[in-house]
Amino acid sequence: MCLGIPGEIVEIKAGRDDLAIVDVVGVRRAINIGLLGPDQIGIGDWVLVHVGFAMSKIDEAEAAATLAMLNGLGQAYTDELQALAESDIS
Amino acid sequence: MRFVDEYRDADKAQALATQIAALCEPGRQYKFMEVCGGHTHTIYKHGIEDYLPESVSLVHGPGCPVCVIPMGRVDDAIAIANEPDVILTAFGDMMRVPGGNGSFLDAKAAGADIRMVYSPLDALKIARTNRDRRVVFMAIGFETTSPSTAMTVLRAAAEGIDNFSVFCNHVTILPAIKAILDSPDLRLDGFLGPGHVSTVIGCRPYEFIARDYGKPLVCAGFEPLDLLQSVYLLLKQLADGRCEVENQYTRVVPWDGNLRALEAIGRVMQLRPYFEWRGLGFISHSALRMRDEYAAYDAERLFDVPGVRVADPKACQCGEVLKGVLKPWECKVFGTACTPETPIGTCMVSSEGACAAYYNFGRFTRQRLAEAARA
Numbered sequence A: 001m002c003l004g005i006p007g008e009i010v011e012i013k014a015g016r017d018d019l020a021i022v023d024v025v026g027v028r029r030a031i032n033i034g035l036l037g038p039d040q041i042g043i044g045d046w047v048l049v050h051v052g053f054a055m056s057k058i059d060e061a062e063a064a065a066t067l068a069m070l071n072g073l074g075q076a077y078t079d080e081l082q083a084l085a086e087s088d089i090s
Numbered sequence B: 001m002r003f004v005d006e007y008r009d010a011d012k013a014q015a016l017a018t019q020i021a022a023l024c025e026p027g028r029q030y031k032f033m034e035v036c037g038g039h040t041h042t043i044y045k046h047g048i049e050d051y052l053p054e055s056v057s058l059v060h061g062p063g064c065p066v067c068v069i070p071m072g073r074v075d076d077a078i079a080i081a082n083e084p085d086v087i088l089t090a091f092g093d094m095m096r097v098p099g100g101n102g103s104f105l106d107a108k109a110a111g112a113d114i115r116m117v118y119s120p121l122d123a124l125k126i127a128r129t130n131r132d133r134r135v136v137f138m139a140i141g142f143e144t145t146s147p148s149t150a151m152t153v154l155r156a157a158a159e160g161i162d163n164f165s166v167f168c169n170h171v172t173i174l175p176a177i178k179a180i181l182d183s184p185d186l187r188l189d190g191f192l193g194p195g196h197v198s199t200v201i202g203c204r205p206y207e208f209i210a211r212d213y214g215k216p217l218v219c220a221g222f223e224p225l226d227l228l229q230s231v232y233l234l235l236k237q238l239a240d241g242r243c244e245v246e247n248q249y250t251r252v253v254p255w256d257g258n259l260r261a262l263e264a265i266g267r268v269m270q271l272r273p274y275f276e277w278r279g280l281g282f283i284s285h286s287a288l289r290m291r292d293e294y295a296a297y298d299a300e301r302l303f304d305v306p307g308v309r310v311a312d313p314k315a316c317q318c319g320e321v322l323k324g325v326l327k328p329w330e331c332k333v334f335g336t337a338c339t340p341e342t343p344i345g346t347c348m349v350s351s352e353g354a355c356a357a358y359y360n361f362g363r364f365t366r367q368r369l370a371e372a373a374r375a
């Protein structure tokens, strides 16, 4: 729950500027970007996702480092990814 | 993985270790507290302590939100779940946290409808699609998760979803740090500030720690080199006779935090006069409850919450571990009666709890060191 998972914004929903699709290691999921503000964020940006919300914008290097760290966590990370994959935010 | 190597480079780590050692005054002992469970995890996983001189020790703080939920709150949540038509939703980490009468998993096995969710928005969706049920979200966490709960309540209000409510257990990190600073048990020389919480609150709120308590704080990232560099920065401040708040994790943490997130929290929630933390007791102004304007979404007002206080099990020494007074392996039941499969205390439940982190990684380091010493 405390793990921030990096995702790349691949789509911002038309008509809902607080809803975006992110790609997290190949899994595409809807997340809420309302805490960052629509003017701050665009397609191709990396964000740190906490419990379904983008909490901060990061750069690609940070995203790669964070992913590597998360991979090292083993089960905790797998569980979190699984939960994210099953999540159905709208 | 060129990006990653940058933060993992063994040569750089060694160079930092040398610089760290050079900054230590001979004969002086240094104790730094890492507040965040994520840091505890990195420290054990990568054996960070092996890079530090004997005179520098890291102690674990109260920054794992699952670990600080008192047993009574678990019982209260289960009481809510047992009310007619209720669906209780919670993060996966909460499911095995022991209450006075078992965990959520136990209550679920006994028939309560308790569901795991990834996000409070998933809980809201369950409410949207089950209008004849009352859906309660067990909200836990520091400032990394409270904005998300607040945003979800705002969304529920905007959509007019009236069968959704929040059992609010959000806590705030600063009063806990203050309680530790005020406690006579522990003498600390500085803090490694929590990286993710700081993305929301920024660095400014820590200034009282430097100003009023004379302890430096460095907001630190989660990579091994981040932690070593942050320890270096703390020691450098002490060596220079400075005492400040510094931000090592500028690539993620803005000095002012996330104003939108802070605003969302402020709109929906307000400080409680006091709240009980597991092992730490009651701490003033250390947690959030729903504002009166959002009473309709407040499970504490919608349900008859028993609110009983349950003492921690006698064998449990989580309080001492959360305050950094004891190392996990010094707890009497560590690794024997208390394991991640059968946790007695909360620090063993969440992967970010100090006991679980140490159980999973740290003991191997110590074993290795012990073997090396024997050889």
Ligand code: SF4
Pocket (backbone or CB within 6 Å): B315, B316, B317, B318, B319, B321, B328, B331, B332, B333, B334, B335, B338, B339, B343, B344, B345, B346, B347, B348, B349, B355
């Ligand atoms: S070993 Fe178990 S009981 Fe002891 S401090 Fe850790 S979590 Fe608490």
